[in-house]
Amino acid sequence: MYTIGQVSEMFSIPASTLRYYDKEGLFPGIERKSGIRKFSNREIEALRVIECLKNSGLEIREIKQFMEWSTEGSATYQQRKELFETRLKKVAEEMDNLQKTMDMLKYKCWYYETAIQDGNEERILSMLPDKLPPEIQKLYDSAHD
Amino acid sequence: MYTIGQVSEMFSIPASTLRYYDKEGLFPGIERKSGIRKFSNREIEALRVIECLKNSGLEIREIKQFMEWSTEGSATYQQRKELFETRLKKVAEEMDNLQKTMDMLKYKCWYYETAIQDGNEERILSMLPDKLPPEIQKLYDSAHD
DNA sequence: GCTTGACTTAAAGCTAACTTTAAGTATTAC
DNA sequence: GTAATACTTAAAGTTAGCTTTAAGTCAAGC
Numbered sequence: 001m002y003t004i005g006q007v008s009e010m011f012s013i014p015a016s017t018l019r020y021y022d023k024e025g026l027f028p029g030i031e032r033k034s035g036i037r038k039f040s041n042r043e044i045e046a047l048r049v050i051e052c053l054k055n056s057g058l059e060i061r062e063i064k065q066f067m068e069w070s071t072e073g074s075a076t077y078q079q080r081k082e083l084f085e086t087r088l089k090k091v092a093e094e095m096d097n098l099q100k101t102m103d104m105l106k107y108k109c110w111y112y113e114t115a116i117q118d119g120n121e122e123r124i125l126s127m128l129p130d131k132l133p134p135e136i137q138k139l140y141d142s143a144h145d
Numbered sequence: 146m147y148t149i150g151q152v153s154e155m156f157s158i159p160a161s162t163l164r165y166y167d168k169e170g171l172f173p174g175i176e177r178k179s180g181i182r183k184f185s186n187r188e189i190e191a192l193r194v195i196e197c198l199k200n201s202g203l204e205i206r207e208i209k210q211f212m213e214w215s216t217e218g219s220a221t222y223q224q225r226k227e228l229f230e231t232r233l234k235k236v237a238e239e240m241d242n243l244q245k246t247m248d249m250l251k252y253k254c255w256y257y258e259t260a261i262q263d264g265n266e267e268r269i270l271s272m273l274p275d276k277l278p279p280e281i282q283k284l285y286d287s288a289h290d
Numbered sequence: 291g292c293t294t295g296a297c298t299t300a301a302a303g304c305t306a307a308c309t310t311t312a313a314g315t316a317t318t319a320c
Numbered sequence: 321g322t323a324a325t326a327c328t329t330a331a332a333g334t335t336a337g338c339t340t341t342a343a344g345t346c347a348a349g350c
Contacts, residue, residue, distance in 0.1 A: 005326065015327085016309060024307095034316070035328055048289065052249040055242065060307070074265060081257035088250040095243055097200065098236055104197040105233040112226035120219060144193065150296065160297085161339055169337095179346075180298055205337070 002039040011047060025064040026050055028071050046070075056087040057094070104143035110136050147184040156192060170209040171195055173216050191215075201232040202239070249288035255281050 008015040022030060022037065027046060031038040039047075046067065053063050066083060069076035115121050132140055153160040167175060167182065172191060176183040191212065198208050211228055214221035260266050272278075277285055 003327075014309080017307085019328090020308060036316080036326090037328095048249070049253075052246055052253075052288070055246040056250065074260070077257050077261045081254060081261065084250050084253040084257065088247065088254060091243055091247050091250060095240065095247075098240055098243070101197055101200040102233065102236050102240075104193070105201065105229050105236060108194075108197075108229040109226060109233060112222050112229065115219070116222045116226065143197070148297075159339080162337085164298090165338060181346085182297090 002044070004037050004039065007039045007044070007047070010044075011051075013047075021050065021060070024060050026060070026067055028067050053087065056091050058087065100142055100145075103139045107136060107139040107143055110139070147189070149182050149184070152184045152189070152192070155189075156196075158192075166195065166205070169205050171205070171212055173212050198232065201236050203232065245287055245290075248284045252281060252284040252288055255284070 002010070004015045004018050007013075007018060021027065027037075027039075027043050030043055031040065049066075050063055053066065054060075058066075066080065069080050069083075111121075111124060114124055118124075129140070129144075130137065147155070149160045149163050152158070152163060166172065172182075172184075172188050175188055176185065194211075195208055198211065199205075203211075211225065214225050214228075256266075256269060259269055263269075274285070274289070275282065
């Protein structure tokens with residue numbers, strides 16, 4: 001059993017944020033002793049799922065929905081499974097998107113490395129849009145679909 | 146040369162957002178004809194970079210800084226290069242983080258598939274924390290470092 | 291010449307996710 | 321017993337990034 005301060009330390013999350021999460025219903029049925037929250041393994045695992053769902057782009061009120069489903073036993077297994085499947089797809093898309101972002105960033109790194117070497121951008125501009133070195137051309141094309 | 150409406154269509158960005166970006170200084174020196182903005186290839190390419198930097202987690206005011214550097218010629222090549230290098234590192238970290246998020250999501254998908262098959266979570270809980278099927282154990286460990 | 295549709299502005303409004311504040315209670319260390 | 325520390329609350333404040341509103345200008349088609 002942990003206090004809010006201990007959990008705050010463990011997860012590097014401000015206690016005020018944990019209180020906010022509780023107020024928003026993310027720890028349904030959390031135990032209390034004379035007003036003070038007692039975080040058990042259930043809440044610790046909940047917090048790991050909260051972080052995961054938040055990273056997947058889910059909003060707090062949708063995470064609350066999930067936490068409510070979790071208190072309803074086997075009747076909501078299907079909904080919960082579908083939620084995770086949907087989130088998985090979403091994150092896979094986000095990864096694809098970030099891969100394109102990285103390609104653009106790598107292209108720009110090359111661009112400025114080359115500009116620094118040359119002292120100007122003229123040689124680069126004369127290679128655009130399709131006479132860049134092969135590796136760089138790939139990055140450029142990926143970023144300029 | 147494009148009007149704000151054409152650019153809005155091309156990039157699927159509301160015209161109001163493009164005006165907001167302009168107000169925030171993201172199109173320094175954009176041309177106007179009797180008050181109306183004229184988006185040239187320079188602004189189109191700027192918009193691609195804006196999207197890229199935004200996806201990398203940069204704030205609008207930092208993107209503005211970059212756009213100002215871009216008007217200052219070769220004197221700022223170094224800063225611009227470093228900006229893209231820093232962003233690249235940041236996005237690579239974000240990708241790692243998302244990979245962990247995906248592992249947790251995959252684990253949860255398996256969890257609920259199994260719970261649906263069994264009708265309850267008992268068998269799964271008896272396998273925790275280190276007697277899960279090998280492939281699933283990997284996901285679980287990755288998500289519970 | 292008048293209607294239509296796309297553009298313009300400044301300013302106010304919105305939303306999510308916290309974060310801070312102010313005032314108070316409870317527990318632990320000495 | 322008292323001082324320090326950690327907890328409690330409700331409510332107000334903050335921030336980023338838009339989005340909407342209201343009032344107006346401008347060019348093209350009929």
